[in-house]
Amino acid sequence: xxxxxxxxxxxxxxxxxxxxxxxxxxxxxxxxxxxxxxxxxxxxxxxxxxxxxxxxxxxxxxxxxxxxxxxxxxxxxxxxxxxxxxxxxxxxxxxxxxxxxxxxxxxxxxxxxxxxxxxxxxxxxxxxxxxxxxxxxxxxxxxxxxxxxxxxxxxxxxxxxxxxxxxxxxxxxxxxxxxxxxxxxxxxxxxxxxxxxxxxxxxxxxxxxxxxxxxxxxxxxxxxxxxxxxxxxxxxxxxxxxxxxxxxxxxxxxxxxxxxxxxxxxxxxxxxxxxxxxxxxxxxxxxxxxxxxxxxxxxxxxxxxxxxxxxxxxxxxxxxxxxxxxxxxxxxxxxxxxxxxxxxxxxxxxxxxxxxxxxxxxxxxxxxxxxxxxxxxxxxxxxxxxxxxxxxxxxxxxxxxxxxxxxxxxxxxxxxxxxxxxxxxxxxxxxxxxxxxxxxxxxxxxxxxxxxxxxxxxxxxxxxxxxxxxxxxxxxxxxxxxxx
Amino acid sequence: xxxxxxxxxxxxxxxxxxxxxxxxxxxxxxxxxxxxxxxxxxxxxxxxxxxxxxxxxxxxxxxxxxxxxxxxxxxxxxxxxxxxxxxx
Numbered sequence: 001x002x003x004x005x006x007x008x009x010x011x012x013x014x015x016x017x018x019x020x021x022x023x024x025x026x027x028x029x030x031x032x033x034x035x036x037x038x039x040x041x042x043x044x045x046x047x048x049x050x051x052x053x054x055x056x057x058x059x060x061x062x063x064x065x066x067x068x069x070x071x072x073x074x075x076x077x078x079x080x081x082x083x084x085x086x087x088x089x090x091x092x093x094x095x096x097x098x099x100x101x102x103x104x105x106x107x108x109x110x111x112x113x114x115x116x117x118x119x120x121x122x123x124x125x126x127x128x129x130x131x132x133x134x135x136x137x138x139x140x141x142x143x144x145x146x147x148x149x150x151x152x153x154x155x156x157x158x159x160x161x162x163x164x165x166x167x168x169x170x171x172x173x174x175x176x177x178x179x180x181x182x183x184x185x186x187x188x189x190x191x192x193x194x195x196x197x198x199x200x201x202x203x204x205x206x207x208x209x210x211x212x213x214x215x216x217x218x219x220x221x222x223x224x225x226x227x228x229x230x231x232x233x234x235x236x237x238x239x240x241x242x243x244x245x246x247x248x249x250x251x252x253x254x255x256x257x258x259x260x261x262x263x264x265x266x267x268x269x270x271x272x273x274x275x276x277x278x279x280x281x282x283x284x285x286x287x288x289x290x291x292x293x294x295x296x297x298x299x300x301x302x303x304x305x306x307x308x309x310x311x312x313x314x315x316x317x318x319x320x321x322x323x324x325x326x327x328x329x330x331x332x333x334x335x336x337x338x339x340x341x342x343x344x345x346x347x348x349x350x351x352x353x354x355x356x357x358x359x360x361x362x363x364x365x366x367x368x369x370x371x372x373x374x375x376x377x378x379x380x381x382x383x384x385x386x387x388x389x390x391x392x393x394x395x396x397x398x399x400x401x402x403x404x405x406x407x408x409x410x411x412x413x414x415x416x417x418x419x420x421x422x423x424x425x426x427x428x429x430x431x432x433x434x435x436x437x438x439x440x441x442x443x444x445x446x447x448x449x450x451x452x453x454x455x456x457x458x459x460x461x462x463x464x465x466x467x468x469x470x471x472x473x474x475x476x477x478x479x480x481x482x483x484x
Numbered sequence: 485x486x487x488x489x490x491x492x493x494x495x496x497x498x499x500x501x502x503x504x505x506x507x508x509x510x511x512x513x514x515x516x517x518x519x520x521x522x523x524x525x526x527x528x529x530x531x532x533x534x535x536x537x538x539x540x541x542x543x544x545x546x547x548x549x550x551x552x553x554x555x556x557x558x559x560x561x562x563x564x565x566x567x568x569x570x571x572x
Contacts, residue, residue: 462532466535470535
């Protein structure tokens with residue numbers, strides 16, 4: 001008989017959280033701390049969603065998305081998790097750019113960027129100050145009609161080099177493009193500029209392990225290998241889920257699954273207003289990625305001056321279509337030195353990431369797919385040779401992931417690695433008005449993406465859920481009939 | 485709770501939210517944001533903490549009432565008048 005991953009689970013909870021990405025984990029933890037009974041369900045065998053890692057023989061641990069987040073993570077981890085987690089957040093000192101327009105290394109904070117823009121790029125001080133003040137003043141409810149490209153044209157007309165410096169890291173961080181709303185750029189850029197780029201000492205594995213322990217301490221019921229097939233709606237209210245074939249009741253459900261799969265598959269359109277269904281269908285997904293994971297031989301090292309993050313490109317200009325093309329010209333290298341995991345075995349690893357389109361990979365036959373992956377590895381190593389001479393001889397392990405890999409592990413439609421485009425936020429926020437007690441928290445609309453955005457969105461939604469639970473526990477006619 | 489109790493409670497919550505800030509010279513009439521490094525997430529934390537401790541519901545449209553200590557106490561006073569203070 002197969003193992004029962006729901007053994008001992010109760011028949012009813014205050015909240016069921018579907019999916020354990022950073023938004024789901026954080027929503028579950030906040031609600032458990034508020035004293036709610038919480039069941040967290042994850043289909044995969046590991047918690048974390050895209051905040052994930054994998055091990056390979058030789059003592060290598062690869063981080064899939066721990067490449068750098070803003071300082072705001074310190075506060076969010078201290079408030080919504082534990083001081084121990086917050087204390088492990090450490091700065092990355094060397095962010096490097098190398099392309100046909102310029103080569104430089106920066107601490108990637110406002111002070112250093114002002115210096116670079118004024119001294120190296122010769123932009124007038126007043127323009128730089130104005131630009132920083134403008135993006136810092138942006139709020140997510142502001143006008144969306146201005147695009148990032150238009151914002152740059154207003155401040156830095158004809159300066160493709162400046163645009164590249166300002167845009168390339170944000171595209172890497174959240175998949176946004178020059179065609180997306182400027183506020184999506186401004187908010188994320190300002191978050192980074194406040195104090196630079198940070199990482200988690202101990203790696204993603206330690207972070208997610210500490211989060212799991214904290215969830216259990218707060219009384220949450222956490223289950224892996226638990227695939228939710230259905231979110232049930234009755235008379236306009238959510239009443240539970242079917243998971244691994246079992247029905248479990250809940251007064252509220254938070255879905256951390258992809259927004260479109262949540263609405264269109266888990267809930268289903270028979271329970272929703274047709275116009276809302278149409279709006280959901282119209283939400284565009286963000287692009288996916290390819291990555292190449294490289295582990296160096298146990299004794300091999302990369303010079304730390306190589307940088308923590310390296311934005312490398314051979315493309316003459318910065319253009320969205322060039323970034324997504326299978327004919328790769330731009331790669332972001334994330335270097336992991338032994339200090340990433342001070343307690344672990346000393347290893348150097350490099351992860352190369354490039355934005356990619358699902359459709360370029362989906363139609364390949366198995367043999368074409370394998371060839372394309374080998375080609376991706378080969379061209380990546382050639383590009384890396386410039387920064388890590390002799391990389392070929394230093395390698396212990398190398399492998400590639402594609403949009404198909406992302407789709408396989410996260411079940412995100414089209415392997416989307418940055419959630420949805422900006423319009424997803426409106427649909428995500430509207431869901432509880434469609435179905436009472438049903439919420440979505442996850443990467444929608446770029447500003448709610450990335451590690452910090454996802455975590456904070458989980459808190460915002462947890463607050464809504466907590467408020468609803470308190471209100472509904474006062475009315476005897478409510479779903480509050482479920483044992484608390 | 486009296487207005488003085490409510491002020492103490494809000495100070496306790498602020499001390500948890502902003503452990504690095506000196507709250508000793510907080511001006512009650514001036515906005516929190518002008519005196520402390522606070523963002524919208526911090527205000528959400530205050531709302532959640534008040535709900536947890538005192539079961540007081542603050543709808544989103546009322547968040548602007550939490551702009552300063554003075555306005556916060558004034559807003560909470562009728563809602564917490566009949567409520568006993570609990571140890572933090």
